[in-house]
Amino acid sequence: MTTASQKKGRPPLEITEVRVSPAGSKEDKLKAFCSVTFDQCFVVRDIRVIEGSKGLFIAMPSRKLTVRCPGCNFKNVVRSNYCNQCGGSIDRYLSEQVEQGRSKLHADVAHPILTEFREEIQDHVLDAYENFLDESEEYEPVGIKEEKSSFIREAEPEFADRGKPAPRGPLEDIQHEEKTEAEFLGKDNSEEEEEALPPPEDNFSTGIF
Numbered sequence: 001m002t003t004a005s006q007k008k009g010r011p012p013l014e015i016t017e018v019r020v021s022p023a024g025s026k027e028d029k030l031k032a033f034c035s036v037t038f039d040q041c042f043v044v045r046d047i048r049v050i051e052g053s054k055g056l057f058i059a060m061p062s063r064k065l066t067v068r069c070p071g072c073n074f075k076n077v078v079r080s081n082y083c084n085q086c087g088g089s090i091d092r093y094l095s096e097q098v099e100q101g102r103s104k105l106h107a108d109v110a111h112p113i114l115t116e117f118r119e120e121i122q123d124h125v126l127d128a129y130e131n132f133l134d135e136s137e138e139y140e141p142v143g144i145k146e147e148k149s150s151f152i153r154e155a156e157p158e159f160a161d162r163g164k165p166a167p168r169g170p171l172e173d174i175q176h177e178e179k180t181e182a183e184f185l186g187k188d189n190s191e192e193e194e195e196a197l198p199p200p201e202d203n204f205s206t207g208i209f
């Protein structure tokens, strides 16, 4: 396959892995979260697959813009009239300073600069999502393990390298990923970086079932 970047004569940044975690119910417009690995060395998480009126598209990871309460310094979503922590009023002027003329309440965390590379990412992600759907429909849970590992193509090092008390089945993997992504959503209005998340093993050991 010739990628868009190769056509441009630019050294290609290769998408080497796409992981899919389903999100929401069938009615939701948000269909999945994906992590995309570039050149086997850089991962962008929290890329969303969304169903729009013209079909599926991807949205790059973003964070909500926040404004600090002048009274208690708590971070509130921009355009809040009152602080969610102390109830004090927040002057709209403070939000306008944060927004700086941006029309959206979200700011991209990472995004492609070139349109053709955006399309390349989108093609890979949507392919992976459709493969994921096919495999989910085609196989009973007992059969998922082999198919899922071939889909992922590589064992996740953090699972393979660290001593685990018991091997985890494929269903647990899926639920584990959902939980992790849910926490991504939960921290959406925070500016904390990913280091603030507990390690995945902790998520798992807190008990999902």
Ligand SMILES: [Zn+2]
Pocket: 069, 070, 071, 072, 073, 074, 083, 084, 085, 086, 087, 088
């Ligand atoms: Zn406050």
